[in-house]
Amino acid sequence: MTAVSPRRALLATASALVALALSASTLLAQTRTISGQVLEEGSRAPITAAQLQVQGTNLGALTREDGRFTIAGVASGDVVLVVRRLGYPMTRVPVGATTNTVEIVLKKDVLNLDQVVVTGQATGISRRNLANDVASVSAAEMTKVSAQSIENAMQGKIAGAQISQSTGAPGGGNRIRIRGISSILGSAQPLYVIDGVIVSDVSVGSGTNKVTRASGTSISVGNQEAPVNRIADLNPNDIENVDVLKGSAAAAIYGSKASGGVIIITTKRGKAGKPRFSLRMGAGTSDLAYRNDSRHFKTLADAVAVFGAGITPFYDPNRQLNYETLAYGNNPLNSDLSLSVSGGSEDTRYFVSASRRNEEGIVANTFARKTNVRLNLDQRISSRINLQVGTEVLNNAGDRGLFGNDNAGNSIAYALTKIPSFLDLRRNADGSWPVNLFYPSNPLQTIDQFENSESVWRNITTSRLTADLITGNNHTLQFIAFGGVDLLNQSNLIYSPPTLQFEPVDGLPGTSANSKTTNVQRNLNLNMVHGWNIGSSLKVTSQVGTQFEERDFNQTRASAQNLLGGLEVVTSGTVRDVDESRLRVEDFGVFVQSEALWRDKLLLTVGARADRSSNNGDPAKYFLFPKAASSYRFPNLMPGVVDEAKLRVAYGETGNQPLYGQKFTNLDLSSVGGLGAFRVGTVRAASDLRPERQREFEIGTDLNLLRNRATFTVTGFRRNISDLLITRTLAPTSGFSSETSNGAEMQVTGAEVSINAFPIQTPTWGWTSRLNWGTNRSKVTKLPVPTFLLGAPQTGAIRIEQGKSATQLIGNDTLPQSGGRVVVPVVMGDGNPLWTAGWGNEVRFKGLSLYALLDQQKGGMLANGTWRHYDLGQNSIDYDDLDELGRKEGEVRRTSYLQVTRIYYQPTSFVKLREVTITLDLPQKWATSVWSGASGAKLSLSGRNLYWWTKFRGGDPEAQNFGQGGVPDAIQRNRELAAYPASRSFWLNFSVDF
Structure with a gap:
């Protein structure tokens, strides 16, 4: 070994340090x-x-x-x-x-051409390359006018979507049908997704059926009680954007639950910087939008002919009380208050909001109170890992009175049809209520004493974890996980005290019904997303993922009649009834998709989802739902006129799961020799029950016009639906009356047009215009069972018939035959409208703007049950008018409606002034004088449903109070009877940012 001198070692060390320093520099x-x-x-x-x-x-x-x-x-x-x-x-x-x-x-980007739209469970693409027609509603559009729910806020803003109210009661209650009918006996509602997590839109009946007997003697029958669909719990002010996946090609990523479309809600998130506050304060009122009015009995003889001789002491031709004004004349003071704050650093961002909305009804003692608190947190854990968490606590309370269909004559709107205007049923001076001697109900007393309270506590928690596993110039790999829980607890109390006039009629004075409902929905979605840049021209994004979902619904109900001492607790009744429901559904899906974008012009997408569900006959069997789509952009086609054109074509399949329990043959309670027993139910379930399958082909074009100042979108689609659930009648020898199975087929064809434009956009003036239009038609293409009716011809029915529309309306009519006339069922029309449209315009001059939205529907039919009951009570406003033969029109209608059903089925074409808002941006010096730290303030005056033009006689042609709570898609519309009346609302709002 050679020894190294200390000097040489020192020189070597110095050289290494110099080299290291040079390398570092x-x-x-x-x-x-x-x-x-x-x-x-x-x-x-x-x-x-x-x-x-x-x-x-x-x-x-x-x-x-x-x-x-x-x-x-x-x-x-x-x-x-x-x-x-x-x-x-x-x-x-x-x-x-x-x-x-x-x-x-x-x-x-006024036209949102570069908005990223969801195309996969964890991926999205710019709208300018999108191969599907996906509608979007921004936060600004959602909050133009104060709305009860997000569905009300979307009315008239989405091509091809029909959004109608099931009741005018405060708190909401809506139905959405996207691109027409999608099932006969299955669910029709769209799937809701908040920040990537599926949430519940369950509708739970209150229990008024025990009082109204609208459908048998059950404690509750949801489709007769116009319940709130619980998506109304959400606060529209917390929403950043709503995307509506209308077609199966777009919705196929959600597989067997998406045949009704998918509504994807993105909530607001924090922005880096100092805390920024936004305060919104609103005060409003509402009033009755339409009056039916009632008959003016001109002579005592007319009154006696209807009510008998006992009416004589009460008859006063000079007393003309308007009972709709007395019952619906409340002009409440409503309020809406919300406060939000956002901010944070580049690593941690937050959004916090709290809101309180108090809405009293136009009927005394009815109300809806909504309280929401939300926290959204974005955290960059490391340079490669990001976490988003959101949680919202909601509390809703309300009372919707006693309205809707009634076979006992107790509901408020029903009873009003039977009271003559000269009969005074107002409260006596001593506080007691007059007894109605001519009908077993005093509706004013019912308004005062009947209780229909509802309380909802709900927590929605969502999370998203993104991990960048590979980040290179040519390859990226991400792991993206979504997870969340939607926990809902609902309590309902119905209390009809013994003092109400109608209560002793059945010999059991006093009714109480108590319901407790819990719905828990859990989601977990795991995805791997790979990005591959092939040169500078081609980018391929591929994804594989899984989704697991659990739904637990538990409900207990108890009711009592003949309440001892008038106590509202169920234990005080001598006649009791109990009911319980337990539902559990487990779904699992696997999803793959690949998107290739070439030169930012040509997009090719292929994908598929395989789903299994415990609702299917075989819970282990997977059902495949494929998709494929393509689009091509032609930039600079005719600069200044057609700046860009895009052609797109898409195909996709979605499903509609069987409803819980349809795969089972029930065991019904029975008695054998006085001993409790079970017996096999009369409806047999098919062992191979499977999802309804929807195959849709969509083609369209998008144009950017006039130097990118306008977009024009037109889409055509054809949807073929197979494996539709139907009920077939069985031979009596089988021991069953019917069987639920798959088998029918249907076709839906339609078109949609959207135009967005801002013709004027200068620092002083601005004009933005948005127009949408949609139409669709359905046809039953295969029916393996005989033609059948949903409903009865006497009052109107849907007839499911091969080769005909799935929404055709059948009613009785009298046709001439040899020897006279005979009553036969005939086609009256179609319940589905010919087309729907919405046109919104906003004009701005400096800090002042005016916005208005017109919502239009052409065609469709609705059974006007309220008007029919005015006639049956011989109390309609035009009862005494004479026809061309000199007969009283009301008498002709009353005596012939069972033979001529079309009398009360009317076209529902309308034009509505849906929204109007005048907004003033306050000068900065005014804003700072109100709040020294204010960066801007606005004052607005707005109204909703201010006026409508229609030939439909009755209340709101949209408020169809049959249909919630699991009614088949085919008959969820087209019926109205004694619903809570529609109202128009007015709001004064002040908002300030600081």
């Missing part, structure tokens, strides 16, 4: 810091919370309140900054090797 010289500012085109206002990323790396930053940013550690060569900000198109900014400071100017 060389490495440092290879990186740099890029800083700059992001501004808005025109106004030059700084854009906060814009996301910047060095293309192909994890390096990035968010702009601060002044729009400035700093990115350290950037490579010394030429790089590209990718800039993203909601409301602006994604922009790529080249930065040269010698440039360290840049100014980036973004132009507002």
Whole structure:
């Protein structure tokens, strides 16, 4: 071994240190810091919370309140900054090797061409490349006018969607049908997804059936009680955007639960910077929108002919009370208050909101009170891992009175049809109520004493974890997990005290019904997403994922009659009834998809989802739902006229699961020799029950016009639905009356058009216009059972018949035959409208703007049951008018409606002034005088459903109070009877940001 001298060792060490220093300085010289500012085109206002990323790396930053940013550690060569900000198109900014400071100017994306739309469970694509027709409603559009629920806020804004109210009661209660009918005996409601997690839209009846006997003697029959569909619990002010996946090609990513469409809700999230507060305060009122009015009995003889001689002491031709004004004349003071704050750093961002809405009804003692608290948190755990968490606690309380169909004559609107205007049933001076000697109910007393209380506590928690496993220039790999729980507890109390006039009629004075319902919905969605850049022209994004979902629904009900001492507790009744339901559904799905984008022009998508469910006859069997889509953009086609054109075509399949329990043959309670026993039910279930299958082909074109100041979208679709659930009659020798099985087929064809434009956009003037239109037709193409009716011809029915519309309405009519006329069932029309449309316009002059939305429906039919009962009570406003033969019109209708059903089925064409708002942006000095830290303030006056033009006689042609709570899709519309009346609302709002 050769010895090394200390001097030589020292020199070697020094040389190594110098080399290391030189190497470090060389490495440092290879990186740099890029800083700059992001501004808005025109106004030059700084854009906060814009996301910047060095293309192909994890390096990035968010702009601060002044729009400035700093990115350290950037490579010394030429790089590209990718800039993203909601409301602006994604922009790529080249930065040269010698440039360290840049100014980036973004132009507002008024037409949302660069909005990212969901195309996979964990992926999305820019709207300009989208191969499907997906409707979007922004936060600004959702909150133009104060709304009871998000569905009310979407009315008239989505092509091809019919949104109608099941009741005018405060608190909501709506139905949505997207692209027409999708089932005969199955569910029709769309699937709701909040921040990637499926949530419940369950409707739970209150229990009024025990009082109204609308359908048998059960404690509750949901489709007769117009319950609130629980998506109404959400606060529209917390929503950032709503995407509606209308067609199967888009909705196929949700497989066997998506045949009714999918509504994807994205809530607001925090933006980096100092805390920014937004306060919104509103005060409003409402009043009755339509009056039926009642008959003016001109002579005592007319009154005696209806009510008998006992009416004589009460008859006063000079007393004309308007009972609709007395019952529906409440002009409440409503309020809506919300406060939100957002902010944080680049690593931690938050959004917190709280709201309280108090809405009293136009009927005394009816109300809806909604309280929401939300926290959304975004946390960057490391340079590769991000976590988003959201949780919302909701509490809703309400009372909706006693309305709707009634076979006992007790509901308020029903009883009003039988009271003559000269009979005074107002409260006596001593506080007691007059007894109605001519009908077993005093509806004013019912309003005062009947209780229909409902309380809902709900928690929705969502989470999203994103891990960047590989981040290279050509390959990226992400693990994305969604998870969440939707927990709902609902309590209902019906109390009809013995003092109510109608209560002693059945010999059991006093009724109480108590219900407790729990619905828990859990989701877990795991995904791997791979991105592959093949050269500079082709980008392929592939995804594989799984989704597991559990739904538990538990409900207990108890009712009592003949309440001792008038106590409202069920234990005080001598006649009791109990009911219980327990439902559990487990679903599992596997999803794969690949999207290829070539030169940012050609998009090709293929994918499939395989689902299994415990609702199917074989819970282990998977059902496959494929999809494929393509689009091609032609940029700069005719610059200035047609700036860009896109052709798109898509195919997809979705399903509609059997309802819980349909695969089982029930065991019914029975008695053998006085001993309790079970017996086999009369409806036999098919052992191979499976999802209904929907195959849809969609084709369309999107045009960007007039220097990108307008977009024109037209879409045509054809939907073939097979394996439809139907009920077939069995031979008596089988021991069963019928069987539920798959087998029918149906076809739905339609078209949709959307136009978005901003013809004028200057610092002083602005005009934005949005038009949508949609139509669809259905036809039953295969029916393996004989033609059957849903309903009865005497009052109107749906006839399911091969080769005909699935929504055709059948009623009785008298037709001439030899020797006279005979009553036969005939086609009266179609319950589905010919088309629907919405047209919204907003005109701005400096800080003042005017917005209005017209909502139109052409065609469709509705049974006007309220008008029919006015006639049956010989109390309608035009009862005494004479027809061309000199007969009283009301008498002709009353005596012939069972033979001529079309008398009360009327076309429901209408034009509604759905929303109107006048908004003033207060000058900055005014805003700061109200609040020193204010950055802006607005004052607005708005109204909803202010007026409508229609030939439909009765209340609201949309308020069809049959249909919630699991009624088959085919008959969820087209019936109205004694519903809570429609109202118009007015609001004065003040909002301030600080």
